[in-house]
Amino acid sequence: MVRDQVRDKLAFSFEDMGEQQVKNIARPVRVHRIVLGGGAGPSEAATGTSTKPPLALPDKPSIAVLPFQNMSGGPEQEYFADGMVEEIMPALSRIRWLFIIARNSTVTYKDQAVDVKRVGGEFGVRYVLEGSVRKSGNRVRITSQLIDAVTDVHIRADRFDGSLEDMFELQDQVATKVAGVIEPALEAAEIRRLAVRPTKDLTAYDLYLRALQQAHSAENFGYIQGLELLSQAIERDPRYGPALALAAICHMALHLGGWTSEPDANRHQGLDLARRTLLVAGDDPVAVGRAVYVLGYFDDDLNAATALINHSLELNPSSSDGWRWSGWIRLWAGRPDLAIELRICVAPQSARAFATDFNGDRRRPLFFCGDLRKRKPCCFARC
Numbered sequence: 001m002v003r004d005q006v007r008d009k010l011a012f013s014f015e016d017m018g019e020q021q022v023k024n025i026a027r028p029v030r031v032h033r034i035v036l037g038g039g040a041g042p043s044e045a046a047t048g049t050s051t052k053p054p055l056a057l058p059d060k061p062s063i064a065v066l067p068f069q070n071m072s073g074g075p076e077q078e079y080f081a082d083g084m085v086e087e088i089m090p091a092l093s094r095i096r097w098l099f100i101i102a103r104n105s106t107v108t109y110k111d112q113a114v115d116v117k118r119v120g121g122e123f124g125v126r127y128v129l130e131g132s133v134r135k136s137g138n139r140v141r142i143t144s145q146l147i148d149a150v151t152d153v154h155i156r157a158d159r160f161d162g163s164l165e166d167m168f169e170l171q172d173q174v175a176t177k178v179a180g181v182i183e184p185a186l187e188a189a190e191i192r193r194l195a196v197r198p199t200k201d202l203t204a205y206d207l208y209l210r211a212l213q214q215a216h217s218a219e220n221f222g223y224i225q226g227l228e229l230l231s232q233a234i235e236r237d238p239r240y241g242p243a244l245a246l247a248a249i250c251h252m253a254l255h256l257g258g259w260t261s262e263p264d265a266n267r268h269q270g271l272d273l274a275r276r277t278l279l280v281a282g283d284d285p286v287a288v289g290r291a292v293y294v295l296g297y298f299d300d301d302l303n304a305a306t307a308l309i310n311h312s313l314e315l316n317p318s319s320s321d322g323w324r325w326s327g328w329i330r331l332w333a334g335r336p337d338l339a340i341e342l343r344i345c346v347a348p349q350s351a352r353a354f355a356t357d358f359n360g361d362r363r364r365p366l367f368f369c370g371d372l373r374k375r376k377p378c379c380f381a382r383c
Helices: 002-005 075-093 103-109 117-121 163-192 204-215 220-236 241-257 263-280 287-299 302-317 320-332 336-349 351-357 364-368
Strands: 012-020 029-036 063-064 127-136 139-148 153-165
Touching: 063 075, 063 103, 063 117, 075 103, 075 127, 075 163, 103 117, 117 127, 127 163, 139 163, 153 163, 163 204, 204 241, 220 241, 220 287, 220 320, 241 263, 241 287, 263 287, 287 302, 287 320, 302 320
Parallel strands: 063 127
Antiparallel strands: 012 029, 127 139, 139 153
């Protein structure tokens, strides 16, 4: 290789860009970039040192997905590991509130020992996702780790096993599962981080996160506190779709739980906030899903609600909340068979949602477990 012949003789260094697909060449080619003014010697990526000041973190959660390690060594697994990252990136991009570093930036860390804090500083991200691929016979194991790059704390680790009989299908399935578990994990991490932030510095997004924590309590006081925080967020940004949608959910929950002396007012405000959400949410699947859930609960054109929840799931097929909301809308639209199918599929991924959905009534989940005609009328309550 030319680089090996000249790298110690010239006044610049080379940075390893990893294997790249080149036109008219079937196999990937390892590419190196010339770093001017760096002097001879290894690149910063290889040594783990950098003289550049760390980039400031963006206003919203941010993540860099590093190349997955091939623990088996074979070239076939190398392609699979690279393809795994290729599939995870678009799956994560469906999480609209998440800022993601492009893969062609993080590929420089391929086959390198990684300092997660340095990665966070170099790319200006709070979170890093790294992983590995290991093959045994016709089986493959994929692991992923979500790390806070600021504190170097591991937030979540997951393992996925599958068969290599259909490599592309396996990559699709794992990518969807990774995105599905990362979204709530990041949400919880952001809420914990915000808990120690001074209230005088709160943005609309910060207020939304605090309201979300209150809403997760599934108690009347939590929803009331949540609405107070959300009203401040909406005042700061009247077109902030997530805050509008969550406020609609809070009004629906108060109406549903009988925790209001003015149910008609909650219904009117919930519907108004849901409709306002749809005007500004764009392609945010969570905001759209919450808004449609409220519209469906209040009987506001279930045919339109069904079409909109389908659109939300197209935007983010890995959203367990989206599938849960879809199940309820099918139920209210008179399709209990689809409601059962959708709810059973998503239940393992959304234990918290399963618990809060039913407000502690253990009889209601029976609705999803068998023949509807054998269930008590209370199982049909709207939750």
